[in-house]
Amino acid sequence: MQSGHLLRIAALTALLASGCGVGDQVNSLSVAPPAPTxxxxxxxxxxxxxxxxxxxVTEPAPTSTNPPPAPPIRPKPADPVRLPPPKLSPxxxxxPVKDCxxxxxxxxxxxxxxxxxxxxxxxxxxxxxxxxxxVNTRDRWRPKVDHGATREGRYVTIIGDDGVRYLGxxxxxxxxxxxxxxxxxxxxxxxxxxxxxxxxxxxxxxxFAISWETAKKYWYxxxxxxxxxxxxxxxxNGNSTYxxxxxxxxxxxxxxxxxxxxxxxxSQPAPKPADPxxxVPADPLDDRVTRLL
Numbered sequence: 001m002q003s004g005h006l007l008r009i010a011a012l013t014a015l016l017a018s019g020c021g022v023g024d025q026v027n028s029l030s031v032a033p034p035a036p037t038x039x040x041x042x043x044x045x046x047x048x049x050x051x052x053x054x055x056x057v058t059e060p061a062p063t064s065t066n067p068p069p070a071p072p073i074r075p076k077p078a079d080p081v082r083l084p085p086p087k088l089s090p091x092x093x094x095x096p097v098k099d100c101x102x103x104x105x106x107x108x109x110x111x112x113x114x115x116x117x118x119x120x121x122x123x124x125x126x127x128x129x130x131x132x133x134x135v136n137t138r139d140r141w142r143p144k145v146d147h148g149a150t151r152e153g154r155y156v157t158i159i160g161d162d163g164v165r166y167l168g169x170x171x172x173x174x175x176x177x178x179x180x181x182x183x184x185x186x187x188x189x190x191x192x193x194x195x196x197x198x199x200x201x202x203x204x205x206x207x208f209a210i211s212w213e214t215a216k217k218y219w220y221x222x223x224x225x226x227x228x229x230x231x232x233x234x235x236x237n238g239n240s241t242y243x244x245x246x247x248x249x250x251x252x253x254x255x256x257x258x259x260x261x262x263x264x265x266x267s268q269p270a271p272k273p274a275d276p277x278x279x280v281p282a283d284p285l286d287d288r289v290t291r292l293l
Contacts, residue, residue: 089243091128091162094187095235096208098123104208106229111263113167113209113224114232120204122193124168125186127235128160132182132190133213134222137174139196146198147267149219152207153197156190157222159213162245167222169207170199208232210244212252220261225251 100122104114134157141150152169156178159165172194184190195204209224210231226247234242 085239085241088239088241089162089245090241091160091243091245092186092240093128093231093235093242094125094240095232096125096127096166096168097193097206098125098187098189100193104229104232106233108227111209111224112227113207114228116193116206116208116232117203118193118206120172120192120194123189124156124171124191124193124206126158126160126184126188126190127166127186128158128162128164129185130158130160130162130183132178132180132184133157133159133165134216135174135178135180141197141200143198143200145267148223148261148264151198151264152223153199154191154194155197155207158184158190162243163212164243164245164248165211165213165222167207167209167211167224169209170195170197170205172196172204210248212248212257214258218258220263220265221258223264225255 097116097118100118102116102118102122104116106114109115134155136152136155139150139153141147141153152167154171154174155167155169156171156174157165157167168190170193171191174191175189178190193204193206195202197207199205199207208228209222210228211221211223211225214221226244228244231242231244234240
């Protein structure tokens, strides 16, 4: 048994004496893992650590001090295209009062005529070219009689080139030298505005009427048969070709050239003014109120 023990010692001694070979065998038999180097440790640590995620950048909310957005720039609209009024007839008309501010009624006032209010002395002009038909330079109207044929006071009528008769009444003066049959042109002065006839004391104005030609004894036709206000509006606003001739022809055909007078036909005395000495009768309602008090 001793010799076997000696043999094992000898074998172990031989192995230790072999040098490098023994070292390699020892290393290969070792079960412990090799110690990591610093480089290896750093690499393994980086690989194990998760990559950090960057946080989103949030824009600051606008505050109330920020200026509002500028409004959009809109182009300036172009001027409207002005078209000339349509040509409605071959005749040309002018407003019968020249170079004066006027107002006039645009509805029926007892008769189909109009009252053009204007200052005394304003010019009454021919509304269309034509010939003078009647001229009355004297104011024959008397309030006690109030004859219908004299109510327009001083007046001039013309027969226009369109066949229509035009009357201008309540004149202060008639143009000197104006006589029936004379040729006049549109816009020619025929007289000046006043308050003659039954306009006396009621304000200066032009009695303007449209009718057709008749004998002088049919004076009530002269006072107006067709309402003139629509034509006055047109002539004043620039439509100088709007003609009353078609309507005048139609009314004349319907009524006849010399219809009977139906409005303001007879002479009538003007109402007497109240006597200031006459006591005013008491109102019964005033008596009842007095008794209640």
